[in-house]
Amino acid sequence: MSRFSGRALAVAALAVSLAGCGGSPPEGRADTAPPARSSPSPAATAPARPLERSVPVGLRIPAIGVDTPVLRLGLAPDGTVEVPPVTAHDRAGWYEHSPTPGRPGPSVILGHVTVGSHGDGVFRHLAELRRGDRIEARLENGTTARFAVTSVRTVAKAEFPTEDVYGDVDRPELRLITCGGPRSGGEYRDNVIVFAGPAAPGRSPHDHGER
């Protein structure tokens, strides 16, 4: 073997070894890269959770400046619903044969629009509520049932929508009832009915503060 061939062999062997060292790192880098993971996000909002049965003791409607204690009302002898007494600084009343606020079903709360010579009633501005306005019912056990207005209807008393107001529903809802429309002979022709459903968490864009 000549001197030239020996050197050539050594150089070739060195080149082969260098080539083998350079090829391995990309494979290792590819293997160590962490795989992409997609974790499912949990549900954004929960459905309305019914509250424990507890009698309402207070009602707050920030949009129309209502913050009133709540009485208990039953049935009058003629089968109609009782209404709160006509006094100065009158209060709202909860119909005790309806579910308590926050329980499944339509909870019914009534209040006067006017109280005779005493002037305006606690629900004097009820017809001004808009969809999305918040309503809070404070319960005897210290919890609060929160609702948002879904619709406001003014209907003739002669065509009172009994099924819409007192009919079964599959979630906690609220009905606020007062009188409205033109007066004749000391009586109002219509009823103003506010329908409300469970409020979503957070502040409503329709809340426009105390009045």
Place this chain on the structure above:
Amino acid sequence: MRRIILSAVTLTGAALLAGAAPAFADGPSPVPSAVPASDAPSPGTEPTKVPSPVATVPTEAPSPVAEGQVSVVPEGAPDTGVAEDGSSGPGAGLIGAGSGAALAAGGAALVAVRRRRAATGA
């Protein structure tokens, strides 16, 4: 010359082995470390998150249908507005008082004019 060639060959052989050793070391290690490391956390964390919302929803769903509706439906419409008196509105009292005052003032003026005429004999 042979010694040089032999030494060169042994050197290259040693270099090849030295290069191959890290290659073997690199080869097996990423495979087991990458796969279990990526798989291990996902089953560990995700199942704990997924069942919790699912577990709460079914408990809430049946309850609304079960109970809590109006037990006695009242008759008719509630009378939740008592007007001040009859068909008069809240400003009726003011209007009545104002018209009364105007009549009284007119009567007083008439009396004064008659007295002045009687005094002057006109």
